[in-house]
Amino acid sequence: VSQLGAGTTNRPDNTAFDQQRLPAWQPVLSAGIVIPGFLLVGLAFIGIGVALFVTSRSIQVLENDYTGTGSSVHCSECVNPKTTPCTCQLNFSLSALFQGPVFLYYGLSNYFQNLWGDLSKSPSSSCAPYQYDQNTTIAPCGSVANSMFNDTFTLYQLVNATRKTVPLDGKGIAWWTDYNIKFRNPPEVDGSLAAAFNGTVKPVNWPKPVYDLDPTNPANNGFLNQDFLVWMRTAALPDFWKLYRRITEGEYASGLPAGNYTLEIQYNYPVANFAGRKSVIFSNTSWMGGKNQFLGIAYLVTGSLCVVMSAVMLIVYAKFNSPDEDF
Amino acid sequence: MLRRGLNRLFGGDERRVDSRTVYVGHQPCPSTQAFVPPKFCDNRIVSSKYTVWNFLPKNLFEQFRRIANFYFLIIFLVQVSDRPGDPDHKKIKVGDIVEVLEDETFPCDLILLGSSRDDDTCFVTTASLDGESNHKTHYTVPDLESDLEVLNATIECEQPQPDLYKFVGRMHIHKDGQEPAVRSLGPENLLLKGATLKNTRVVYGVAVYTGMETKMALNYQGKSQKRSVVEKSINGFLLVYLCILLSKALVCTTLKYVWQNQRGQDEPWYNQKTQKEKEFLKMFTDFLSFMVLFNFIIPVSMYVTVEMQKFLGSFFITWDRDFYDREIQEGALVNTSDLNEELGQVEYVFTDKTGTLTQNNMEFIECSIDGFQYKYQDSRTELDGFCVTDGPVSKLQQKAGREELFLRALCLCHTVQVKEAGQGVGFADQVDGVDVASAVEQRGFIASSPDEVALVKGAMKYGFTFLGLESKSMKILNRNNKIEKYELLHVLNFDPVRRRMSVIVRSPDGETLLFCKGADSSIFPRVRQEEVERIRMHVERNATEGYRTLCVAYKRLTDEVFARVDAELREARLALQDREERLVAVYNQVEKGMNLIGATAVEDRLQEEAAETMEALQSAGIKVWVLTGDKMETAKSTCYACRLFQRSTELLELTVRTLEEGGRKRGERLHELLLDYHKRAVQDAPPPKGGVTRSVKAWLNEEYGFIIDGTTLSLLLNASSDVVSSNYRSLFLQICQNCTAVLCCRMAPLQKAQIVKMVKNSKGNPITLSIGDGANDVSMILEAHVGIGIKGKEGRQAVRNSDYAIPKLKHLKKLLLAHGHLYYVRIAHLVQYFFYKNLCFILPQFLYQFFCGYSQQPLYDAAYLTMYNICFTSMPILAYSLLEQHICIEILEVAKNAMLRWGPFLCWTLLGIFQGLLFFFGVHCLFGNSALQDNGQVFGNWSFGTIVFTILVFTVTLKLALDTRHWTWINHFVIWGSLAFYVFFSFFWGGIIWPFLKQQRLYFVFANMLSSVSAWLVIILLILLSLLPDILWAVLPDPHLRGDTRQLI
Helix, strand or coil: CCECCCCCCCCCCCCCCCCCCCCCCCCCCHHHHHHHHHHHHHHHHHHHHHHHHHHHHHHCCEEECCCCCCCCCCCHCCCCCCCCCCCEEEEEEECCCCEEEEEEEEEEEEECCCCCCCCCHHHCCCCCCCCCEEEEEEECCHHHHCCCCCEEEEEEEECEEEECCCCCCCCCCCCHHHHHHCCCCCCCCCCEHHHCCCCEECCCCCCCCHHHHHCCCCHCHHHCCCHHHHHHHHCCCCCCCEEEEEEHCCCCCCCEECCCEEEEECCCCCCCCCCEEEEEEECCCECCCCCCCHHHHHHHHHEEEEEEEHHHHHHHHHHHHHHCCCC | CHHHHHHHHCCCCHCCCCCEEEEECCCCCCCCCCCCCCCCCCCCCCCCCCCCHHHHHHHHHHHCCCHHHHHHCCCCCCCCCCCCCHHHHHCCCCCEEEEEEEECCCCCEEEEEECCCCCCCEEEEEEHHHHHHHHHHHCCCCCCCCCCCCCEEEEEECCCCCCCCCEEEEEEEEEECCEEEEEEEEEHEEECCCEEECCCCEEEEEECCCCHHHHHCCCCCCCCCCHHHHHHHHHHHHHHHHHHHHHHHHHHHHHHHHHHHCCCCCCCCCCCCCCCCCCCHHHHHHHHHHHHHHHHCCCHHHHHHHHHHHHHHHEEEEEEEEEEEEECCCCEEECCCCCCHHHHHCEEEEEEEEHHHHHEEEEEEEECCCCCCEECCCCEHHHHCCCCCCCHHHHHHHHHHHHHHHHHHHHCCCCCCCCCCCCCCCEEEEECCCCCCCCCHHCCCCCEHHHHHHHHHHHHHHCCCCEEEEEEEEEEEECCCCCEEEEEEEEEEECCCCCCCEEEEEEECEEEEEEECHHHHHHHHHHHHHHHHHHHHHHHHHHHCEEEEEEEEEEEECCHHHHHHHHHHHHHHCCCCCCHHHHHHHHHHHCCCCEEEEEEEEEEEECCHHHHHHHHHHHHHHHEEEEEEHHHHHHHHHHHHHHCCCCEEEEEEEHHHHHHHHHHHHHHHHHHHHHHHHHHHHHHHCCCCCCCCHHHHHHCCEEEEEEEEEEHHHHHHHCCCCHHHHHHHHHHHHHHHHCCEEEECCCCCCCHHHHHHHHHHHCCCEEEEEEEEHHHHHHHHHHCCCCEEECCCCCCHHHHHHEEECCCHHHHHHHHHHHHHHHHHHHHHHHHHHEEEEEEHHHHHHHHHHHCCCCCCCCCHHHHHHHHHHHHHHHHHHHHHHCCCCCCCCCCCCCCCCCCCCHHHHHHHHHHHHHHHHHHHHHHCCCCEEEEECCEECCCCHHHHHHHHHHHHHHHHHHHHCCCCCHHHHHHHHHHHHHHHHHHHHHHHHHHHCCCCCCCCCHHHHHHHCCCCHHHHHHHHHHHHHHHHHHHHHHHHHHHHHHHHHHCC
């Protein structure tokens, strides 16, 4: 609804823009471009696909479900524990070297860490209902923090019937930026982190306060606890892995040698009441990350599709080109 | 409208009676005891869309007619314009005596009381009312006192009516002590507002209808906001998307409760809620939350973009130099930018004739005397291989005699009046504006038909000048500068059935001569056949050229014959019964056995490139209808000249003439003719095949043209019963739709609008366009989907009420076929693209609900959600919709209005769904193992969303890039710029700890994503896969689809 003046006497300007005559590139997707293009893209994709597929095949993954219910036999004694904390053993043997560096993940299934909780609410109520515990501020607040995974794992290699501890490295499991920039502890009071958290209480479901998460390493406490950071990077899907430890030290730096191993699990985290499952995973990685067959197959399929289509188009054009010229 | 409503309220008493009483000069009348000044409306006319008072409510109403216009509470431009007019005019009240000078337009409807002319007449031209530019004679009320000051009279007349040619009234003249004298008033006494006084120094009249009650104002139609068909399509699509939105929210809400009923899923221990709401309320809030989550599927930003596109796009019309006219020093004018795209979908063009197709400028082109062709160039020359020095002298003399006879006939056989010398500036206002330097030739002629003037002027060029009629004798200045006097004995008037007119004169040497001129078809049977053949060739050739041809014949009357004829004519004139019929009988008897002298060709000069324009429109599949108030013959010859009718076109005529043939009742004849034409044009015609061009059709002789006149049309529309009427209507429409061109002549302004309306509402709701230049075209301009005004000579009425105004008719071609077509393609693509991009934007968000326990968890970060439509994807489509030229602008293309149908919409929607599914499940598969880096660290939900979003932004932008056929630097800039901006923004947004955000969700998510090879690979793969259908579509060797444009090139 506008009245545009035409300009009473002025002749319109003779600019290319005004006259809609801007120089323009007018590409036409012709068969001459598309057929070789498809062929090249297809071949490149097949190449990438093969590389991905081979790489993914070479990645070793060892996954053990230790929920203790259903098909899983491990840790069934801990489902209805008489004593808490309940500890159970998971024995496995490796027939060959498990190429390092080996990463130890825990996996949860049917667990909705991405529930609309404190992830998306407005800042004022972002922690509800886990903001206050009897009018004292909870630190860290929120339901994600409150439900932090608290099973612990210790790995032993059985060498001549003696248990030899495999050192698990808890550093570098969280994003570097999370550890160094995004999360900060409150300034220590008199050199004590505990004092800095004065006036707050631990989350309802936590056995220990936040400044006491890792008794072995005082630097790994508070909001900078790496397990806490990993947990706080909420999973995208209800079935997920999270990095627990890396095996990078000593003689295990190059991998887990063949032999028998025992994983001692402190079973704390209840999943049975929402039909969830817990598992523990040993995996190594490659340049493409963890094992994922999907990418390789997808690339192979797409690449072949492109090649086939270029062939089909070639045939179609060879057949219909001559009548086409009659235009 | 508001004011009119109030008038209706306050003037209620007056309105209930069928007639109004006007007190001339507001003199109280002795016969009425109490003089109550009646209330009539004032003399203001509101033709602007808004006034100061109704702007706000009216505009709000119109804005809210669109579904999603809550956005536009801020209205950009205040359109308050009142009709510019002499402020004095507004003060005129009914009963005022008004003085009008020569060349002034009448300020209101007046009853003529006095004229400066001796014969109590005045001349008026109604060009701006009905398009007829000839001079009409109006008469004063008979036997009035000359002193209007003492006149004491009342006028009783009917209530205002829109019919321009109808008026019934009575005037009571009161004189002291005498019975009031009564005079009857008819349309010949009424001077209409909008008409112009000509050739009369001054007239006095009493105002009977003022302001909105004048006949001109009643022929206006209420101006309602025109809505583009595109907008209607958008509303339809929007409804579909609203349904999708609702069903998505419903599905999610339902599934949420189904899922939560499973054991352990209702708020597991890790996500307990404190407050317990009522179940129903909770469900409702859940539903609303889902609505909020998915509401981005409704492309609200599209309305902003569409509005911007229309606003900015219309500048290209105003800026176009091809629309610039040197004469008036103006270019095109855009009054509304809402209808740009409508221009490209026009199926019917309704055009006015006078001033639109023609320049309304008659010119004598050539004549043919005894088979020799004369063409006036600068000097008198003869064509046709005849040379003056050639041949025997006797023959030469004979020829010269015939020549002079012919020219005398031209000078005598007419009803032209000479404009008195020294009156006014003279020439400038004449209908024939040919400036000739000579002083003798600078005289003005007045005639009821402009081609009579052209003929007299033509004779003048050959040396015979008509000097005027003086006491029953016609004076002619001949070649030798001698004055010849002919006594005018009788004028045998023109009528459309006879299609000729004659005069009987007595020459200076005592001979009684009858000169007759008329259409070839009416002259040829009445002359000696051996003379016909020589002339016929010329006449036919001239007619094909589109000239108006007339044949001239003469006859010597012996004294006895003349005496008999004279007696018969006098007797017939006095007859009280069947006067017309008796006169015609006498005429026909006299006009027999004549000698054919020659033929003339007069050109009603067409507008520049009128024929080319019409041909281009027709070849683009647009049907052209000519609606004119003019006579059928004139209009028909214009149609031939414009090549709307070809020689091979079979004309189906439905006029008073054809109705009266066969001597049956009109109704029966109408019925019969309609059925006959329907059979010929519709039933017998082979079904239209695609690709059969007009020339082929013409060659096959399948072309039909249809002619109807106003009287027949009203007969047709107001048939006895509704059933018959609707039956006639559909027959009429079917016939017209099968004709290449339709001519409607003798139309009143409202009838023009009626026709437009009828076509507009016919099956398929075709898009109509009206083009005209005068006030008589306003109603049809307002009625049609698109109204175009020509910045012509007849004032600015049409321009003011039009949607677009162009200086010349020839500009219509580019306006419709180039601009309109481009706008349509642009906006259609814009609309479809917007729906598509929002669908594939929100579909992953919907799918994500299945993987987050229906907890309304958004997939994308809030910044991405808001920026998607505003920043990341808006500029490329806006640039596209302003600059795209899928074909070169020089190549005019056939209008196809298929891009906003449900078919393409479905394709776009399917594409959106396909891509949305691909984005989500592709990334979902990738996240089967969320460790995407070689350091074993895992990615979370925001990484998931960001990967999907990155693929989405790149895909929709590249999809547009694939569709872009015309890459200017602006396109390059915005397309690549948008992508670069997205990358830059993501780095920036994720690179800083923002103090105002409590949660730094996206902190380093984007950078981390880019450090993962798998993420890169999946992005490339999914973009390529999403675009694959488009690439395939583009190279699809489909000759049917691709061949179209190629054929045209």
